[in-house]
Structure formats: structure tokens, C-alpha cells
Amino acid sequence: MNTEDKRPKRAGRDLSSLRGTASGGVHLPGDEEYDRARTTWALAVDLRPAAVAFPADAAEVAAVVRAAAAAGLRVAPLGTGHNAHPLGDLSGSVLTRMSGMTGIEIDAGARRARAEAGVLWSAVVDAAAAYGLAALHGSSPDAGVVGYSLGGGVSWYGRSLGLASNSVTAVELVTADGSPTRVDAEHEPELFWAVRGGGGANFGVVTAIEFTLYPIETAYAGMLVWDLRDAHRVLSRWARWAADAPDAVTTSYRHLEYPPIPEIPEPFRGRRLVVVDGAVLADDAEAERILAPLRELGPETDTFGRVPAASLMRLHLDPERPTPGGGRSSLLDELPPAAVDRLIEVAGADSGNSLFMKAELRQLGGALGRSQPGAGATARLDGRFQLITGGMMVGELAERTVADCERVVTAMAPYSRGRQYLNFQEEPVDPSTGYDAPTWEELLRIRKAVDPGGLFQANHEIPHL
Numbered sequence: 001m002n003t004e005d006k007r008p009k010r011a012g013r014d015l016s017s018l019r020g021t022a023s024g025g026v027h028l029p030g031d032e033e034y035d036r037a038r039t040t041w042a043l044a045v046d047l048r049p050a051a052v053a054f055p056a057d058a059a060e061v062a063a064v065v066r067a068a069a070a071a072g073l074r075v076a077p078l079g080t081g082h083n084a085h086p087l088g089d090l091s092g093s094v095l096t097r098m099s100g101m102t103g104i105e106i107d108a109g110a111r112r113a114r115a116e117a118g119v120l121w122s123a124v125v126d127a128a129a130a131y132g133l134a135a136l137h138g139s140s141p142d143a144g145v146v147g148y149s150l151g152g153g154v155s156w157y158g159r160s161l162g163l164a165s166n167s168v169t170a171v172e173l174v175t176a177d178g179s180p181t182r183v184d185a186e187h188e189p190e191l192f193w194a195v196r197g198g199g200g201a202n203f204g205v206v207t208a209i210e211f212t213l214y215p216i217e218t219a220y221a222g223m224l225v226w227d228l229r230d231a232h233r234v235l236s237r238w239a240r241w242a243a244d245a246p247d248a249v250t251t252s253y254r255h256l257e258y259p260p261i262p263e264i265p266e267p268f269r270g271r272r273l274v275v276v277d278g279a280v281l282a283d284d285a286e287a288e289r290i291l292a293p294l295r296e297l298g299p300e301t302d303t304f305g306r307v308p309a310a311s312l313m314r315l316h317l318d319p320e321r322p323t324p325g326g327g328r329s330s331l332l333d334e335l336p337p338a339a340v341d342r343l344i345e346v347a348g349a350d351s352g353n354s355l356f357m358k359a360e361l362r363q364l365g366g367a368l369g370r371s372q373p374g375a376g377a378t379a380r381l382d383g384r385f386q387l388i389t390g391g392m393m394v395g396e397l398a399e400r401t402v403a404d405c406e407r408v409v410t411a412m413a414p415y416s417r418g419r420q421y422l423n424f425q426e427e428p429v430d431p432s433t434g435y436d437a438p439t440w441e442e443l444l445r446i447r448k449a450v451d452p453g454g455l456f457q458a459n460h461e462i463p464h465l
């Protein structure tokens, strides 16, 4: 695969034509605001773009795209930066930040939302909840709706309702010729297929998306907590249970370490824990029946109960501010007893892993593993579990964190076919591992047709050459 950009180098270029294209500001190296402008949610990622633009609407996005192309620069659209880690060299690119575009419309009758490209999930969840509706958000309140949804989108409703990308009903984007366009099942269906799972930035700058909302007002949700010393017992049961559980339930299994600081509430402060959290879309009696095999293990904390659907936004306690973190991930096909033993060895209480490192397994399968009619390029996730490892990427700790995360992913490699869910990949990987072979061929063809000059730079980039 050749992703090398063959266009002329851009040193000494006059970028003054970019100024004035975006009313939220255009910042070049040397400008007072440049460092603030290039800082994203992923604090450990040091992006050094040729310019940073903050457009306020689709017309300004189009102006940025045209000015960048005229100056021989590429365009790298970014929402929050939750997955900025794999973005390569931006020295020839305009980092196009969407944070100024925060409009949300809810059509309660049609059960549909339209969110501009700077909208964060927490805002959509609150707006939809006012109408008794829920969206297929993930665990991070301040992740972007666009990057998450167009990369796939695994939510607490995922095993019941599938990937978020397959609930996207229309995408508005500015393509390489600088023209705003709206694609859906009737208009440019090929491009509509490609952006839903192929990642927006491989085809343009997305300015807004529309997606289905679901009539979910409450869920049976919460967390079960044990000491990390119980990990083998809990993981053995969870792995067996998760493989056969009904589609109504979606959970995560995690090893967590909390620092001994006052900000952490007392039962968790300074502790190393096993946490199983998640949600069940069923009545209380059915939910209790489904969760009974896990509760039998006697967790020291059990918060599962009927809760407003909007509270799932913060169920996982993900950080809601920029974070110097990062990690490694992979899709696993199975977790037989030998895999459980191995994971406890490399990520359990005696593994010697770095401080505050997280090891997590998301329960996939159910509707996340089935293609639906009319689905996009990521129709399903080809794995039963998503392994996620992560930790602090600051100073000397960064090297240690990467080594520990890689050790865990490598140890679990015998249970993986090397397929990836790219949204969770926080390092550059071969993007073809995110798709089956026919889908990849089709994505290559559409990328070449829509962006033959490789104007757009994505975090997980489909080659244009």
C-alpha cells in the first residue's frame, strides 16, 4: 500500500489567502493563537499543521477547502481530537476544526436528529431526552458525533440496535471541488455508503449528519465492582456469559486503577478494581434474569437498576476534559479459558503493568455483528470482543504505557484475526484491517473517484493513489 503524498513539497508557501476564510479564525505557525488552536482533546498528540482554521458554517468550510487546495495544502478535518493520535504529518495540511459548528435540530415526530460537525454527544443526548428519545452514543460525553458515527459507533444499545453508522440517514459534506453536498440513500448512494464507516475525512469535510433517534426513556443499567484480585473468577464467568447473552444487554469488562487522591470517591480511591458496566433494554424482571450470573459472583458494589436513558452518557465515567492518554486495541474472536488465563497474566493484579493502566473488553456480537439492509461500509464488527488498553502518555510514562499496552494486545493476538475497529485504534495501522476485502476494494475505488488528488487527510486514511 502506498499512502505517500506525491505532490510537491510546500515549504515557503504563501498562506495569506487562507486568512479570512473562517470567521472563527485561521492561525498560522508564529501566530499568538497557533498553539491553542492546534491543541486537541488528545493532549499527548503534538499536531503541527501548516494552518488551523475554525469555520462557522458550510460556506466557510467550502472557502477553507478551496483556499487550501489553491495553496497546494491538504485539509484535515477534526472534531474533538479523541482520535487525533494516528493523524500523520500535518505540515502540509490545514487542520480544519469543527468546534464552532454546534447546531442541533431534533425532529421528534420523525425520530431524527441533525447535528452540525462540532456537536458533542452530551449535547445530543440531552436534547433528545427532552422528547423521550435516545441516540446511539458511546461512553464519552465529549466525543464528537461525526467522527464517532462515521467510524462505526459502539454504544450501550449496540447489541440491540447495531452500529451508530447504520443509523445515520444523511451526511452533509464539502467535497474536493469545494462544493457543499448532501448525500443519503437516494442522492449519491455510493458516497453515502462509503462515509458511513469509511470515515468522513476520506471523502470530504462533513458539516452535519442526520441520524435516527430511538424511543428509549429508561434502561436497566449500572456497574458491578470487585477487587482486582477477583479478576480471574469474574472474567471467566463474564467471558462465558457475554458470548451467549441476549442482544438486549451490552456490557464492558475492565481492570481499573484509581489514584489515592481526594477527587476519587472513597470506595474506589487508591484501589485496583474489576468493573463490569453496561445497560439492558428490557423490563426489570428480564434484566435481573439476564444479569443474575454476574451478580452471583458477589460484587462489592452493584448499582444496576432502572435509570433515565440520558444517564448512560456518564455510566462509564470517561474523562470529560482533554486528556494525555492513548493506547492500543484489537478485535478478538473468542475468549476461551486459555485467553482468560493469559489476560489475567498480562493485565491482572500481578502483571506489573504501569500505574493507572486500563485493560478493557467491550462485549460485541448481537446486532453489532450482523449486517442490516442499507448498511454503510462498516456494516458490522467482525469480532466478539473489542480489547482496549490505555494509559497516560506523558513524559517518561509514555514509553512504558505503550510497551505495557502492546504486551497485552500481543498476548491476546492468538484470539484475533488482525481485524480492527478503527475508531479505537490510537496509532497508525493498515486501514484495510478495518474492512473485509470487497468493502476495502470498493472504498479504494470511491476514494479515488471522489478525491483523486488526495486533498483530504484522515486519521485512518484510505489511499487515493
Ligand SMILES: Cc1cc2nc3c(=O)[nH]c(=O)nc-3n(C[C@H](O)[C@H](O)[C@H](O)COP(=O)(O)OP(=O)(O)OC[C@H]3O[C@@H](n4cnc5c(N)ncnc54)[C@H](O)[C@@H]3O)c2cc1C
Pocket (backbone or CB within 6 Å): 077, 078, 079, 080, 081, 082, 083, 084, 087, 098, 117, 137, 138, 139, 140, 142, 143, 144, 145, 146, 147, 148, 149, 151, 152, 153, 154, 155, 199, 200, 201, 202, 204, 205, 206, 207, 318, 319, 423, 424, 457, 458, 459, 460
Ligand atoms: C475516552 C474515549 C471513549 C470512547 N468511547 C467510545 C465508545 O464508547 N464507542 C465507540 O465506538 N468509540 C469510542 N471511542 C472512540 C471514538 O469513536 C473515536 O475517538 C472517534 O474518532 C471520536 O470522534 P471525534 O469526532 O471526537 O474524533 P476526532 O478525533 O475529532 O476525529 C477523528 C477523525 O474523524 C474524522 N472526522 C471528524 N470530524 C470530521 C468532519 N467534520 N469531517 C470529516 N471527518 C471528520 C477524521 O478522519 C478525524 O481524523 C472513544 C474514544 C475515547 C478517547
